[in-house]
Structures are given as C-alpha cells and as structure tokens.
Amino acid sequence: MVTTPTPSENTGSNQMNAAADVSPLVASMALPQPLPSDFEPAQSPTIKAVAENLHFHYGKFHALKGVSLPIMQNQITALIGPSGCGKSTFLRCFNRMHDLYPNSTYQGAIRLLPDDINLVGPGIDPIAVRMRISMVFQKPNPFPKSIFENVAFSLRVRGGFSRSEISDEVERSLRSAALWDETKDRLHEPANKLSGGQQQRLCIARSLASHPEIILFDEPTSALDPKATRRIEELMTEIKSQVTVLVVTHNMQQASRVSDYTAFMYLGELIEYGPTAKVFQNPANQLTEEYISGRFG
Amino acid sequence: MATLTDAHISGIARRRRIDLCFAVAGAVVLTLALGVLVALVTNLAKDGAARLGWDFLTSFPSRRAGDAGVKSAIVGTALVMFVTACTAIPLGIAAGLYLEEYARKNWFTAIVEINIANLAGVPSIIWGLMALGLFVYWMNLGRSILTAGLTLGLLVLPIVIVATREAVRAIPQIIREASYACGATRLQTVWHHILPYSLSGIITGSIIALSRAIGETAPLITIGALTYIAFLPPPPFGERPWHYDVESRATFDTAQRTQPLEDVSRDISGSHDSPTPSLRDGEITFAWRLDPGTPITQSRLSLPLSSGSMSLSDLVSAIDADENLAATISRAGRLRITADAPGEDPGEFCITNDTTGLIEAFSIAPGGGRYGATDWIMSEFTVLPIQMFNWVSRPDSRFQVNAAATGLVLLTLTLMMNGIAIWLRYRLRRSISW
Numbered sequence A: 001m002v003t004t005p006t007p008s009e010n011t012g013s014n015q016m017n018a019a020a021d022v023s024p025l026v027a028s029m030a031l032p033q034p035l036p037s038d039f040e041p042a043q044s045p046t047i048k049a050v051a052e053n054l055h056f057h058y059g060k061f062h063a064l065k066g067v068s069l070p071i072m073q074n075q076i077t078a079l080i081g082p083s084g085c086g087k088s089t090f091l092r093c094f095n096r097m098h099d100l101y102p103n104s105t106y107q108g109a110i111r112l113l114p115d116d117i118n119l120v121g122p123g124i125d126p127i128a129v130r131m132r133i134s135m136v137f138q139k140p141n142p143f144p145k146s147i148f149e150n151v152a153f154s155l156r157v158r159g160g161f162s163r164s165e166i167s168d169e170v171e172r173s174l175r176s177a178a179l180w181d182e183t184k185d186r187l188h189e190p191a192n193k194l195s196g197g198q199q200q201r202l203c204i205a206r207s208l209a210s211h212p213e214i215i216l217f218d219e220p221t222s223a224l225d226p227k228a229t230r231r232i233e234e235l236m237t238e239i240k241s242q243v244t245v246l247v248v249t250h251n252m253q254q255a256s257r258v259s260d261y262t263a264f265m266y267l268g269e270l271i272e273y274g275p276t277a278k279v280f281q282n283p284a285n286q287l288t289e290e291y292i293s294g295r296f297g
Numbered sequence B: 001m002a003t004l005t006d007a008h009i010s011g012i013a014r015r016r017r018i019d020l021c022f023a024v025a026g027a028v029v030l031t032l033a034l035g036v037l038v039a040l041v042t043n044l045a046k047d048g049a050a051r052l053g054w055d056f057l058t059s060f061p062s063r064r065a066g067d068a069g070v071k072s073a074i075v076g077t078a079l080v081m082f083v084t085a086c087t088a089i090p091l092g093i094a095a096g097l098y099l100e101e102y103a104r105k106n107w108f109t110a111i112v113e114i115n116i117a118n119l120a121g122v123p124s125i126i127w128g129l130m131a132l133g134l135f136v137y138w139m140n141l142g143r144s145i146l147t148a149g150l151t152l153g154l155l156v157l158p159i160v161i162v163a164t165r166e167a168v169r170a171i172p173q174i175i176r177e178a179s180y181a182c183g184a185t186r187l188q189t190v191w192h193h194i195l196p197y198s199l200s201g202i203i204t205g206s207i208i209a210l211s212r213a214i215g216e217t218a219p220l221i222t223i224g225a226l227t228y229i230a231f232l233p234p235p236p237f238g239e240r241p242w243h244y245d246v247e248s249r250a251t252f253d254t255a256q257r258t259q260p261l262e263d264v265s266r267d268i269s270g271s272h273d274s275p276t277p278s279l280r281d282g283e284i285t286f287a288w289r290l291d292p293g294t295p296i297t298q299s300r301l302s303l304p305l306s307s308g309s310m311s312l313s314d315l316v317s318a319i320d321a322d323e324n325l326a327a328t329i330s331r332a333g334r335l336r337i338t339a340d341a342p343g344e345d346p347g348e349f350c351i352t353n354d355t356t357g358l359i360e361a362f363s364i365a366p367g368g369g370r371y372g373a374t375d376w377i378m379s380e381f382t383v384l385p386i387q388m389f390n391w392v393s394r395p396d397s398r399f400q401v402n403a404a405a406t407g408l409v410l411l412t413l414t415l416m417m418n419g420i421a422i423w424l425r426y427r428l429r430r431s432i433s434w
C-alpha cells in the first residue's frame, strides 16, 4: 500500500501564496507517520524548505509524482530508495539543475523559508537559486585547476570580492571541509593530484565557500573507500551547524549514522518520512521495511 | 558439448592462416605506401637541397634561375597565414562553442552541423571562385593579402569549428554541472572552464587548419595571386617614398591613332582599377591593357626612388628609356608617366588595336608621407606554393630545382607546424585530467 501525501491538489500553477503561514501547512503535510512524541531534538528544528506536491517530467516521463516533504534547518535529511526511484531527480530540483537540459518541467513548489520563495516557480532565476543552494556530486568533480581556484570559483562567479577576501574565504571553507591542514602548503597545486576522498572534501569546500543555505549531496561517498566515506560522514555532521543538508544515499548504515530525518522514495513517490531512528526501527510502511532490511532495491 | 573435436581444431588452424594472410597483406600495403612517400621526399630533397641556402630564402624571384629566391613568397605566405589565423581561429572557436554550449539541439542545428562537415569537403577551387566573386568583385578588396587571407580563412573555418567541438565535447558533463552548481552563468562556465580545458584541442586543430591552408594553391590562383612579385608589402608606418595618382583614364576613338596628353587628362572616366602602377622599394611596375579583354602588359623600372636623390629630369630620362613608357613634367611640376602599347614609338599615345582602347596617365609625386598600419593588407602578394607552381611550369630545368627547393621549404614549414601541434597537445593535455 502506497500512501501519497497530497496536501494541496496542485492545479498546474506553481505560484505559491507568498503570505502563506508555514505551520498549518506543515501540520497539514499528512506525513505517512506523524513525529513521535518521544522524539525531542536538541533545539526543536525549524523548516528550511518544503516541497509541496512536486511533480517533475523528463519530457513525457513522469519522474516525480507529487512529492511533499519538509527539509529541517541545520539537520541532515537522507533520501533513500531503490535505484531509479527519483532521488537524484528530486534533489536536483532544489538547485534547478534540470534547467540545464531541455524538456524539463516542474509542477508544484519547493518553498524556501523564511523568504517563502518557490524555487521551481516560473519567475525565479535558476542562477539565483544555485547561489543559495549548492551541490556535491556522486563522483568527485574538482575543476582541473589549482586547489585554491577550485574553492575560489564559487566566489569569482559572484564577483565583488577582493583578493584578501577570497583567500580568507578559501581558507575558511577548506577548514570547514577538514582539508586545510592537508592542503595549506599546496594550495596552488592541481586539485586532481589529491586522493578521491580529498577531492570530495574539496568539492564540499567549494560548495561551502558561498555560504549556502542548503547543500545537496547526491551519493557523495559511493565512489570512496570506507575510510574516506567515514570522513565525509563526519564532515556532514560537522557542517550541519552552518548549513542544512539533504543527502541521497544507497547506504543504509550511512543514512542511519548521519541523518536526522529520512525520506524513503519509491517509483517517484514519497512513501515514508520521519526521524531517522523512527524510520529505521519502526517503519510504518511495509515497503520501507522491506527496503531497509535489504529484501529489495 | 565442451569437448574440442578435430573439426574444431582444424577450424582454428584455418582461421589462423586467414589471420596471417591479412597481417601480411596489411604490412605489404603499409610498406608500399610508406616507400612511395619516402621516395617522393628523398627525390625532392635530392633535387632541391643544393639550391636551398640563405641566399635562396632572402632573394626576390628573378629571370635568372640561379639568382631567384623565395623572399617575397615567404613574406607573402606569412602575412596571408596571419590574416587567415586572425579570421578563422576566432570565428571557428566562437561557432564551435556556440553550437556545443549554447545552441539548442533541434533540426536547425542538426542541418548546420551536417553542412559544416560538408563544407570541409568542398574542393578548394570552389572556395577560390566564391572568394573571387565575393571579395574581389563584390567587396572590391582586390587581389590582396586580405582577400587571400579571408579566402583561406573560410576554407579552413570548418576544420577549426570541428576541432573546437570535439575538444569541447571531450569535457565531461559533470564538470559543467559543477560550474553551474556554483551559480555560474553560461558565459562564466565557457570562459573559466570550457575554453581553458578545450584549448589544447582547439590550438592543435587550428595549427592543423593553418598547415592545410599554407599549401593551398588553387583558390589563390583563382583570386589572381601574382606569380612574380619582386617587392615586399609596405611595412606598417614605413616611409612612403613616392606616391602616385591615377590622373586620367581615357577611351580613344580608333580612328584617331594619336592623341595629345592634355586631351587625355581632360577626359576622365571610369574607376581606378586597371591599369595601375605600383611602387615598391625603388621599383615601379606599370601594368596596363588597351582594352578590358586583352592581357595585361607589364613594364618594370628600377629607380632609386627611396633614396630621393634622383632629380625629376633624371627620372624622366630613366622612364623614357623604357620602351613602353613615356614621361613628361606637367606645368604643376609633377611627373606624368604614360604607358604606351609595345612596339610603337615611345612618347606618344598609341592605340594599336582596332577597337576602342583604354589608356591612363599617371603622375608621381615625391614624398608621400608614411604608410598606414594596415596598408600591407591591401598589397599584392605571392605565396610559396604559387611560386613553386610558377617555377615548375617553366621549361628551364634550373627552375625545376628552384621549385624543388621551394617544396622543401613548404614541407619543412608544414612539418614544423604539425610538430608544434603534437607537442602542444602533449604538453597541455598532461595538465588536464578529470
């Protein structure tokens, strides 16, 4: 049985009511399972972004079928689900990556709070969105430039930074990405001389340099060995005080280790969402349980 | 099922024999092809090497094979290549980047793509004809370095476009996504990433395009490159020793076989395209024809024009001494040179055909100031392959040796360019990996 949360029937218009109050909306999210009463995060989290009945089409292919999901501020939300279920598609809606390719259509909304703008709305410039929401990819993809220039690029595209501001920001970002000690003496060496794990941390530093509000991770450790994976996981936990994290993973241990919330997707729909401990220990949905216990996917 | 029968074994042996036959055939064909190539080059080297020397590279062409050199052809080739590079490379890069990074993939871009590939296969003589119509007749650029450079630029443009597109396509999509994910615009992505990472491929392709252009002969013959050029184009801002004006151009009635100069001067008509004198480095070349259909006659005088020490009256006698030319000093103190049809008495205007003829009067004024920065671009020119072609077609065997030596120069230049392309590719590729 698949329950699809559909809080508000979307009628093709992705214009959101800008004055909409958030709390009743979240209350009406009709999550498959409400937050358990015993779940008490340190500070009760606020919502950073919320997908509302999000549909996405690759040409005629209906890849996301009305996904509604809140993303909690300064928390790690993990997206899990079998291959091809639309995790990456969902993730890439947040920074409008689909706009790079023709015939992509969004319906519904992803509202970024507190400004309450619809990230996939028609009047929104994808570049402005990407300046606020950055991304780390599956395969480490540093630019074939120096370590310094990789991080500095995020600032260069914005312009208006002095040399000293840029080098301060590069240092700050590399420190945040736990890469500073390893690279401070070789900032001007090519980035692709770094190991795979270091490259991925460099990509994290690059995505941190612009002070994003959300970082999207699409299977960030699937190309890395266990040790490098551990470091990236630690890093995600460290940076969540600065930034909201949304991470796609195929690794159940990883999801349960690092994430605060978990969303399980299947065939373009959201099946279950809740605090990670709850989803893993006491899934509400049969499919979720089967997937988590490795019986399919 | 898993056992090998004798039939299987003999099948393997038979396939092995076929394999061997194919390998032997391939080796033979390769050896033959290489052998022919080596023979051609050695033959060229054997013929030309003796003639090749500093003198050969620094002398103008001459009627005497032993004195002739390729100075004007080398300079012409260099300047034409410069114009070609300045047009084909930026245009080709821009077109390639546009097609790869900007254009939406639809039927229109598909047609453009197919046609670019087709353009690369258009015979070069067709380009020459197009250039003759477009640059020479329509845009009135003359038979100049500019015309030649643009013609070859068009010819190799598809090569640069294709090289650019291939280099750009080799960049993984994930690098573009990384750039866009940082908030970069298309232009920022192209400028900071696509262009730098594809540069080695683009440069290699451009050099290969230029090494194709350097040997092109047919289109330049079509646009009318001269085969005999004993001057260099004017240097930018160089001193202009004398300058000439086309003073008049007159058509004559065939009934009246001679005509006084004053009448010619009064009867001004037509445009200043032919005949024209050209002044280069102390030499005046006069070219004229009696009517548009007839061949151009040329006469060349060596005069110490650049020294400026020659008096006007000495100049008059020097010009008068040429069987085809006549000179007078006008009342305004300007030297007026007129061209006569050969075979007639000098000093008079003569029309030797039966139909209406065309004759011009020129005047030369001393001290013409300086050349502009770009006067050279409108100069007439020759290039190495045309010089070679000219010498090959002479009956005198010593000119054949000159032609072989020119071939060696051309071959060396081409090999050098290809060498640079390979080296650059190797050097630049090493620093980029994904």
Ligand SMILES: Nc1ncnc2c1ncn2[C@@H]1O[C@H](COP(=O)(O)OP(=O)(O)OP(=O)(O)O)[C@@H](O)[C@H]1O
Binding pocket: A058, A061, A063, A081, A082, A083, A084, A085, A086, A087, A088, A089, A090, A250
């Ligand atoms: N560019 C595209 N054009 C058409 N269909 C696509 C495209 N990209 C993905 N899809 C389809 O959309 C669906 C969701 O793909 P998506 O990449 O989001 O899956 P995923 O959950 O990230 O899978 P994985 O775990 O394997 O990465 C799949 O059925 C896929 O075939």
Ligand SMILES: [Mg+2]
Binding pocket: A087, A088, A089, A218, A248
């Ligand atoms: Mg994916």
